[in-house]
Amino acid sequence: MNVADLIDLLLQHSPALIVAVPLLGAFITPLISRLNDKVRNVFVILTLGLTASLVFLLASDVFTGNIHTYIFGSQDLALPVVRILFEVDAMSAFMAIISVILSLVAVIYSWSFMKENTGLDKYYTLILLMTAGMLGMELTGDLFNFFVFLEITSISSAALVAFWTNKAKSVEAGFKYIVISTIGALFILFSIALFYGQYNALNMAMIASAMQYTFLDKIALVLLIAALAMKAGVVPMHMWLPDAYSKAPSSVTLILVGATQASLYGVFRVCFTIYGGAINLSSISIGWILVILGIITMLLGVAMAIIQTDFKRLIAFSAVAEIGYMLLGIGTGLVVMLNPEMTATGLAAMKGGIFHIMNDALDVGLLFLVAGAIYYATKETSLNKLGGLARNMKYTTVFFIIGLLAVSGMPPMNGFASKLLIYESTYQLNPILSIIAILSSIMLLAVFVKVFHSAFLGPALPKFENVKEVPKSMLIAMGTIATIIIIFGLFPEIIVNSIVEPAANALINYGDYVREVIPSFTGGV
Amino acid sequence: MIFNIPFIAVAALILIGLYAVIFKRNLIKMVIGITLIESGVNLFLITLGYREGSIAPIYTSSPGGIMALPVPQALTLTSIVIGVAVLALMLSLVIHIYRHYGTLDVRKIGGPEE
Amino acid sequence: MSGMSKIVKTISSITFPLITIYGLYVIAHGHLTPGGGFQGGAIVASGCAMMLVSYGSIWIVSRVKEKNLSILESLGAVCFILLALLGLGFGAVFFNNFLVGTNSLFGVVPAAGSGLADINTGGVIPLMNFAVGLKVIAGLFGIVLVMAHASRTKGEKK
Numbered sequence: 001m002n003v004a005d006l007i008d009l010l011l012q013h014s015p016a017l018i019v020a021v022p023l024l025g026a027f028i029t030p031l032i033s034r035l036n037d038k039v040r041n042v043f044v045i046l047t048l049g050l051t052a053s054l055v056f057l058l059a060s061d062v063f064t065g066n067i068h069t070y071i072f073g074s075q076d077l078a079l080p081v082v083r084i085l086f087e088v089d090a091m092s093a094f095m096a097i098i099s100v101i102l103s104l105v106a107v108i109y110s111w112s113f114m115k116e117n118t119g120l121d122k123y124y125t126l127i128l129l130m131t132a133g134m135l136g137m138e139l140t141g142d143l144f145n146f147f148v149f150l151e152i153t154s155i156s157s158a159a160l161v162a163f164w165t166n167k168a169k170s171v172e173a174g175f176k177y178i179v180i181s182t183i184g185a186l187f188i189l190f191s192i193a194l195f196y197g198q199y200n201a202l203n204m205a206m207i208a209s210a211m212q213y214t215f216l217d218k219i220a221l222v223l224l225i226a227a228l229a230m231k232a233g234v235v236p237m238h239m240w241l242p243d244a245y246s247k248a249p250s251s252v253t254l255i256l257v258g259a260t261q262a263s264l265y266g267v268f269r270v271c272f273t274i275y276g277g278a279i280n281l282s283s284i285s286i287g288w289i290l291v292i293l294g295i296i297t298m299l300l301g302v303a304m305a306i307i308q309t310d311f312k313r314l315i316a317f318s319a320v321a322e323i324g325y326m327l328l329g330i331g332t333g334l335v336v337m338l339n340p341e342m343t344a345t346g347l348a349a350m351k352g353g354i355f356h357i358m359n360d361a362l363d364v365g366l367l368f369l370v371a372g373a374i375y376y377a378t379k380e381t382s383l384n385k386l387g388g389l390a391r392n393m394k395y396t397t398v399f400f401i402i403g404l405l406a407v408s409g410m411p412p413m414n415g416f417a418s419k420l421l422i423y424e425s426t427y428q429l430n431p432i433l434s435i436i437a438i439l440s441s442i443m444l445l446a447v448f449v450k451v452f453h454s455a456f457l458g459p460a461l462p463k464f465e466n467v468k469e470v471p472k473s474m475l476i477a478m479g480t481i482a483t484i485i486i487i488f489g490l491f492p493e494i495i496v497n498s499i500v501e502p503a504a505n506a507l508i509n510y511g512d513y514v515r516e517v518i519p520s521f522t523g524g525v
Numbered sequence: 526m527i528f529n530i531p532f533i534a535v536a537a538l539i540l541i542g543l544y545a546v547i548f549k550r551n552l553i554k555m556v557i558g559i560t561l562i563e564s565g566v567n568l569f570l571i572t573l574g575y576r577e578g579s580i581a582p583i584y585t586s587s588p589g590g591i592m593a594l595p596v597p598q599a600l601t602l603t604s605i606v607i608g609v610a611v612l613a614l615m616l617s618l619v620i621h622i623y624r625h626y627g628t629l630d631v632r633k634i635g636g637p638e639e
Numbered sequence: 640m641s642g643m644s645k646i647v648k649t650i651s652s653i654t655f656p657l658i659t660i661y662g663l664y665v666i667a668h669g670h671l672t673p674g675g676g677f678q679g680g681a682i683v684a685s686g687c688a689m690m691l692v693s694y695g696s697i698w699i700v701s702r703v704k705e706k707n708l709s710i711l712e713s714l715g716a717v718c719f720i721l722l723a724l725l726g727l728g729f730g731a732v733f734f735n736n737f738l739v740g741t742n743s744l745f746g747v748v749p750a751a752g753s754g755l756a757d758i759n760t761g762g763v764i765p766l767m768n769f770a771v772g773l774k775v776i777a778g779l780f781g782i783v784l785v786m787a788h789a790s791r792t793k794g795e796k797k
Contacts, residue, residue: 016733020720027716030709073726073734144600151607155614162618168625172634175552175618182559182611183546189566189604190539196597197573583672606677613782620789 007057014058015070015086018096019136021051026128033121041111044124048107048131052100055135059093063502067516069141087141087205089513090502094354095138095265097499098361101484102258103131109369109477110251112470113376123163130156130255134262141517143192143274144202146266147185153259154181154231161248161256173243180240184227191220191227205517208274208510217275224270225289231263234327235297238320242304245316246381250372253312254365257319261357264323268330268507276510290331295436298324302443311371311381314451315364318407318444322360328437329353329422330507332429337508345428350504351496352421358500359406359414359488366403366481367448370396373470373478374455383454390456392467397456399478404452406485408445414485417492531572538565552619552629556612563608570597570604642695651693658686666772670761676768680775687780696787705788708781715774722763722770738762 010017025047033040062068070086088096107127114120133153140146158181162174196202198217199210211217226237233241241260245253271286301321308314333350336342373396374389375381390397406413409420419441427434469475488495506513514521538561545558574594580587582595619629626634642648662682669675691699726735738746739762749760758765 013727013733016727020724020733024717024720024724027713027720030713031717034710070732072732073736074732144603148603148607151611155607155610158618159614162621165621168622171618171621171625175615175622178611178615178618179546179555179559182615183562186559186562186566190569192600193566193570193573193597196570196600202596202600581673602677609681609779613786617782617786617789620786 010054011057011061013070014054015068015088015139016072018051018054018058018139019086019132021054022047022128022132022135026125026132029125029128030121033124037120040121040124041107044107044128045104045111047128048100048104051131051135052104055093055096055100058088059097059499062088062090062093063499065090065502067506067512069516084145085141085203085517086139087513087516088139089516090499090506091265091268091354092138094358094499094503095262096135098261098358099131099134099138099258102254102361102365103127103134105365105369105477105480106251106254108480109254109372109474110249111473113251113372113474114249117163119163123160126156126160126163127252127255130160130259134255134258137262138265141204142202143195143204143207146204147188147192150181150188150231150263150266151185153262154178154185157244157252157256157259160252161244163249163252164247167247169243170247173240173247176240177244180237181231184230187223187227191223194220203517204269204274205514205521208276208514209518209521211275211277213275213277221270221275221286224274225267228263228266228270229293232260232267233320233323234293235300235320235324238297238301241320242313242316245319245368246310246312250312250368250375253316253368253372257361257365257368260323261361264326264357271334272507273510273513276514287331287334287337290327290334291433292331294324294327294329294331295433296324297321297327298437298440302440302447305447306443309383311374311383311386311451311455312368314383314447315367315371318367318447319360319364321440321444322356322364322407324440325419325422325437326353326356326360328426328433329356329418332422332426332433333504333508336425336429342428345425347501347504347508348421349425349429350507351500352418352425354503354507355492355496355500356415356418356422359418359485362481362485362488363403363407363413363415366399366478366485367407369474369478369481370400370403373474376470376474377467378464383451386455386464387458388456388460388464389467391460392464393456393469395469395475396478399482400452400456402482402485404445404448406489408448409441410445412486412489414488414492417489417496421496528577531568531575535565535569535572538562538568550631552622552631552634555631556615556619559615560608560612563604567601567604567608570601573597642698643693647693651689655686655690658689659683662686662776663772666768667765668758669768669772670764671758676771677775679768680772681779683772683776684779684783687776688783691783691787696784699784700788703780703784705781705784708777708784711777712774712781715770715772715777718770719767719774722767726763736762736764738766 025044029040029044032043058068068088072084074083114123130153133149133156136149137146137153140149158174158178161177162171164170194216195207199207201207201210230237245256248256298321301317301324305314305317305321308317329349330353333346333353336346377393380386402413406415409415423434423437426437511521542558542561542565545561546555549555549558574597576591576593579591579593582592622634623629628634662679665674665682666676666679669679723734726737727733729737731737738744740746740748745759745761745765747757747759749757
């Protein structure tokens with residue numbers, strides 16, 4: 001067998017392997033960690049590296065326009081709808097890239113950040129499980145399978161949020177998170193039952209092709225969007241998010257950002273694929289719901305961020321605000337999709353929203369890593385007690401400036417590229433929306449300049465005299481994300497054309513997604 | 526009418542569970558509320574797969590006749606397995622919260638930043 | 640948690656093997672009758688939990704180590720995924736039932752229609768049931784053990 005055949009084989013089986021490799025690694029980790037801590041860390045990084053390369057291999061093929069389906073347990077593809085299958089289109093691949101990058105960086109970051117802690121074998125097991133869960137949510141083509149992976153993700157992330165069990169607040173945040181996400185997941189299971197009762201199918205494509213938009217379907221839509229938006233931290237269901245983000249270890253917060261975005265992917269998959277036919281019927285209402293949720297999320301996130309004094313809590317609220325931008329972009333896309341004169345605007349809005357998912361993951365992730373680095377160096381997260389750290393922590397300061405500029409949408413960074421697309425397209429829908437979006441960005445900038453001033457500038461405080469720069473692995477992790485941010489910011493056109501546009505098209509042309517499983521389906525644009 | 530009773534039970538279980546989660550002050554009672562919601566959803570799935578007069582879907586020594594749909598039962602089993610994991614995690618977090626605060630009353634938990 | 644009275648201990652010791660055997664039967668017959676890895680594992684683990692209640696966590700912890708349980712649990716999960724991967728390795732797809740039709744280990748294809756149960760069927764499904772059963776026994780018992788032990792230390796402080 002030569003190399004090309006091997007790559008072909010890997011490509012063919014990659015949807016299954018992307019989930020299987022971290023899952024297998026998760027359960028080998030406790031066995032390996034009995035040998036040696038370093039071996040375990042290397043093993044985890046290698047596992048995630050292998051997963052990442054498989055994701056990139058699959059994505060490189062998917063972005064050329066192919067949709068990959070993978071049917072479990074069967075060689076013949078005659079009866080795909082009764083089997084569990086994975087279906088990977090450009091949107092799934094796009095989200096999988098984000099998740100796997102975040103997990104890989106988080107594991108590299110953990111090497112030094114979590115070194116002092118005990119029980120690290122469980123920590124790494126949970127991180128790998130969570131990665132497998134997120135990737136499964138994004139790749140699966142089966143609604144019940146989606147629910148199972150959602151639960152895997154939320155159980156392991158709740159355990160990780162409460163990982164510092166000696167801190168009362170962490171345990172409390174973990175409990176809050178598991179309660180919220182379990183109730184959300186049960187709502188999802190209930191709506192899956194509603195679908196199964198009506199259409200006798202669990203497959204997303206099958207349900208989409210049989211969808212009748214009955215009253216029960218509307219109930220299911222409300223339950224699905226409410227539950228997934230709750231898990232994605234959309235205002236007014238965001239109350240768990242600041243607690244969970246700020247009390248978890250920073251490396252975990254980074255993956256949690258990925259987990260919330262996997263839930264956001266669920267919202268999009270439900271709106272665009274399962275209820276895809278509704279785009280031609282009454283998408284205006286769904287679109288406007290997303291737009292209004294986005295605007296509220298944005299304003300409330302920024303407003304709450306201004307008054308915070310805890311570093312990580314402040315970033316958590318700005319992460320809430322960033323989620324508003326994605327909803328605004330995608331919602332605008334849904335609203336204007338029907339109007340034939342505004343197709344270009346709709347596509348631009350979708351591109352902006354989708355591109356912003358990745359940018360938000362990187363920007364907010366970088367800021368959380370910086371907050372973690374400061375906590376590692378000073379054991380302090382309150383902004384009132386920090387100060388003058390730029391003298392001792394040069395690299396961290398630079399990374400913070402990059403994150404600050406990116407998150408508030410300043411020109412040389414990636415945040416600008418996606419936010420500009422959102423501003424432009426929402427302006428054509430309604431200028432007020434775009435003004436609110438710009439205003440929120442300016443307020444975000446104000447918030448982070450305040451943070452920069454109070455944490456990094458100012459006179460050197462005597463208690464931070466001996467603070468040293470953080471270890472190399474943490475710098476490497478932050479540096480990787482910062483590099484990606486700058487590259488995306490300098491060449492946004494390449495990224496948008498090569499990976500964002502296929503993802504946007506995949507969401508819009510939901511008919512292709514359905515036809516891959518049910519060839520006789522005629523709907524979709 | 527008699528066959529609507531399971532659906533009424535589903536609604537009752539889910540509503541009682543939601544009531545417990547929202548209004549009860551004790552963490553253990555909140556956990557019980559979540560398991561009630563879960564039982565309601567599971568019952569809903571099982572009920573969907575049942576037809577009047579159907580037998581259990583076991584092929585071994587089957588007497589013949591219509592069988593209940595096995596897929597919702599498989600889904601329910603999966604959901605029960607997940608429920609066990611969630612329950613174990615929630616209870617262990619409750620144990621930790623009790624260790625920190627010495628109480629299970631949500632009004633006394635929390636307070637200012639440490 | 641300390642132990643209970645002698646009557647409880649005796650009855651528990653008598654019923655524990657019966658419960659264990661019943662649980663193992665449910666695991667082994669998972670592909671023929673209702674049951675399977677999780678259900679049988681839960682039965683065995685509840686038998687273990689009964690021993691835990693009657694003999695007390697101190698007595699149990701001195702005999703069963705939580706670390707060993709977690710290793711067993713990981714082994715069960717690894718076996719499960721490896722079996723799924725073997726399906727891929729035999730030239731087919733992930734989770735492929737590669738043993739069916741080989742007439743060797745659980746590889747007999749039963750006659751169609753209603754018939755008596757033949758244990759030697761099911762392909763990899765019984766093997767996966769064993770792996771899941773191992774994982775569930777170790778996992779559930781580990782959870783109960785750790786929780787009981789945690790509440791014990793709390794009681795002693797008072």
